[in-house]
Amino acid sequence: MAYHWRQKVLFKHCDPAGIVFFPRYYMMINDCVEAFFFDVLHYPFEEFHKEAAGVPTAQMETTFHAPSRHGDWLDFALQPLRIGRTSLDYGLVATSDSERRLSAKATLVHIKNYVPDPWPQDVRDKISEMIGDEK
Amino acid sequence: MAYHWRQKVLFKHCDPAGIVFFPRYYMMINDCVEAFFFDVLHYPFEEFHKEAAGVPTAQMETTFHAPSRHGDWLDFALQPLRIGRTSLDYGLVATSDSERRLSAKATLVHIKNYVPDPWPQDVRDKISEMIGDEK
Amino acid sequence: MAYHWRQKVLFKHCDPAGIVFFPRYYMMINDCVEAFFFDVLHYPFEEFHKEAAGVPTAQMETTFHAPSRHGDWLDFALQPLRIGRTSLDYGLVATSDSERRLSAKATLVHIKNYVPDPWPQDVRDKISEMIGDEK
Amino acid sequence: MAYHWRQKVLFKHCDPAGIVFFPRYYMMINDCVEAFFFDVLHYPFEEFHKEAAGVPTAQMETTFHAPSRHGDWLDFALQPLRIGRTSLDYGLVATSDSERRLSAKATLVHIKNYVPDPWPQDVRDKISEMIGDEK
Numbered sequence: 210m211a212y213h214w215r216q217k218v219l220f221k222h223c224d225p226a227g228i229v230f231f232p233r234y235y236m237m238i239n240d241c242v243e244a245f246f247f248d249v250l251h252y253p254f255e256e257f258h259k260e261a262a263g264v265p266t267a268q269m270e271t272t273f274h275a276p277s278r279h280g281d282w283l284d285f286a287l288q289p290l291r292i293g294r295t296s297l298d299y300g301l302v303a304t305s306d307s308e309r310r311l312s313a314k315a316t317l318v319h320i321k322n323y324v325p326d327p328w329p330q331d332v333r334d335k336i337s338e339m340i341g342d343e344k
Numbered sequence: 345m346a347y348h349w350r351q352k353v354l355f356k357h358c359d360p361a362g363i364v365f366f367p368r369y370y371m372m373i374n375d376c377v378e379a380f381f382f383d384v385l386h387y388p389f390e391e392f393h394k395e396a397a398g399v400p401t402a403q404m405e406t407t408f409h410a411p412s413r414h415g416d417w418l419d420f421a422l423q424p425l426r427i428g429r430t431s432l433d434y435g436l437v438a439t440s441d442s443e444r445r446l447s448a449k450a451t452l453v454h455i456k457n458y459v460p461d462p463w464p465q466d467v468r469d470k471i472s473e474m475i476g477d478e479k
Numbered sequence: 480m481a482y483h484w485r486q487k488v489l490f491k492h493c494d495p496a497g498i499v500f501f502p503r504y505y506m507m508i509n510d511c512v513e514a515f516f517f518d519v520l521h522y523p524f525e526e527f528h529k530e531a532a533g534v535p536t537a538q539m540e541t542t543f544h545a546p547s548r549h550g551d552w553l554d555f556a557l558q559p560l561r562i563g564r565t566s567l568d569y570g571l572v573a574t575s576d577s578e579r580r581l582s583a584k585a586t587l588v589h590i591k592n593y594v595p596d597p598w599p600q601d602v603r604d605k606i607s608e609m610i611g612d613e614k
Numbered sequence: 615m616a617y618h619w620r621q622k623v624l625f626k627h628c629d630p631a632g633i634v635f636f637p638r639y640y641m642m643i644n645d646c647v648e649a650f651f652f653d654v655l656h657y658p659f660e661e662f663h664k665e666a667a668g669v670p671t672a673q674m675e676t677t678f679h680a681p682s683r684h685g686d687w688l689d690f691a692l693q694p695l696r697i698g699r700t701s702l703d704y705g706l707v708a709t710s711d712s713e714r715r716l717s718a719k720a721t722l723v724h725i726k727n728y729v730p731d732p733w734p735q736d737v738r739d740k741i742s743e744m745i746g747d748e749k
Contacts, residue, residue: 220513220524221506224625225393225632225684227528231401232370232626236491239367243490254490255550258360258497266366270405276458279630280525323411355494355648355659356502356641360549362495362663371626378625389625390685393632414495415660495663501671502644505637528630536636540675546728593681
């Protein structure tokens with residue numbers, strides 16, 4: 210089952226052509242991941258960053274299917290795909306009124322004190338469940 | 345031959361972990377592409393955007409090899425890889441003191457009035473030359 | 480009566496010191512103003528920007544009282560103070576758990592085709608009402 | 615004597631109206647201040663932030679005189695106005711082809727471990743000299 214997160218396209222997101230400027234989609238993706246960690250994993254960015262942990266992105270592949278305009282509502286669906294000892298692969302699709310705007314696949318890594326660190330067990334369990342549901 | 349562009353990692357690029365926050369790398373990549381169009385292609389963003397043209401990114405794959413810290417100087421090497429009728433594939437590698445920080449492959453599309461539009465001939469010629477040099 | 484708008488401090492807002500980087504407060508202020516135009520004035524940015532109108536900021540004074548940290552919830556209270564033929568002065572205070580974080584006074588101007596343009600009557604009426612309520 | 619710093623208006627700075635979006639001017643102002651600390655004060659942000667020091671902005675007043683367009687070159691002139699034990703007031707004017715685009719007055723505070731901290735003596739000396747030159 211995917212996690213859904215919504216974002217309205219605001220003035221600040223748009224470029225002189227009146228559409229979302231692509232680097233700003235990555236800010237939205239990060240906000241979506243941050244909300245996922247808070248809402249679903251109950252492992253908030255604001256907590257673990259205090260303890261020298263983090264989840265930097267190691268890889269990201271993105272396809273931009275169609276432009277998004279100011280005022281559009283975007284639905285981001287984040288689906289965990291694979292969990293490693295310290296990594297997480299996820300897929301993400303953003304749609305507006307069911308038109309696909311972008312799709313992405315990314316890998317992030319759980320680190321502590323700058324080195325990869327195993328996921329906390331309860332986080333791993335919740336992610337595994339979401340992957341299992343999908344299969 | 346690759347086009348080289350340099351950017352110092354500034355305070356604004358860095359996150360609470362003191363390293364470049366990954367969405368901001370895409371801003372740098374866009375700045376690099378904008379500089380390439382100005383410096384090499386003599387086809388400035390500020391000119392063609394006035395005429396309802398643009399070069400939106402259609403695809404982007406990025407690997408983040410190592411973190412970049414405040415004060416690091418990044419060298420971005422942009423290499424055109426393939427030119428289509430309306431598209432351009434390029435590779436990009438960012439290094440700091442020859443340590444690889446990120447590598448990317450992207451496709452952008454030349455559009456006019458919201459539809460793909462053939463590259464101007466002189467732009468195509470310059471890009472083709474850079475691709476040829478590489479081979 | 481002031482308009483209230485809330486924003487959680489996210490990872491992207493924070494600097495290497497772990498607090499909101501001040502330029503990003505201005506993004507929040509703009510988001511708050513955009514939400515105010517949508518929610519209260521029913522004059523959405525996404526509509527009037529299509530018609531070559533806009534509300535650029537002419538002046539802004541800001542005092543940053545105390546830092547905001549990742550995870551804080553900010554309450555922005557926007558109070559219209561004075562409406563001119565084409566301008567609007569407003570005050571804004573952002574608090575977190577009733578601690579004042581920033582206060583601002585700003586003037587924005589309603590423009591059309593790059594020149595100041597009188598406010599639509601219904602927009603003027605709603606703003607005037609909010610100013611009157613305050614007195 | 616003022617410190618001068620230049621920035622070209624890039625695609626990323628511009629909004630759907632094709633002009634610099636005002637919050638992004640504050641990013642430029644911060645970049646200018648960061649460059650001033652590096653170039654003139656030899657007190658680089660990337661060094662002192664490692665030691666729990668910082669120079670957060672306490673106050674900022676800005677007037678936006680005229681819009682800046684994609685491709686414009688902006689010259690920022692930063693003039694220290696007053697130095698306190700832990701604070702610095704500066705004025706800043708950005709022009710393009712001698713047209714004034716924005717002017718600002720700001721106060722920043724030198725902090726260490728979250729509390730105001732006296733300026734290092736050599737930094738104080740350089741700033742005082744620039745203020746004296748002005749008088």
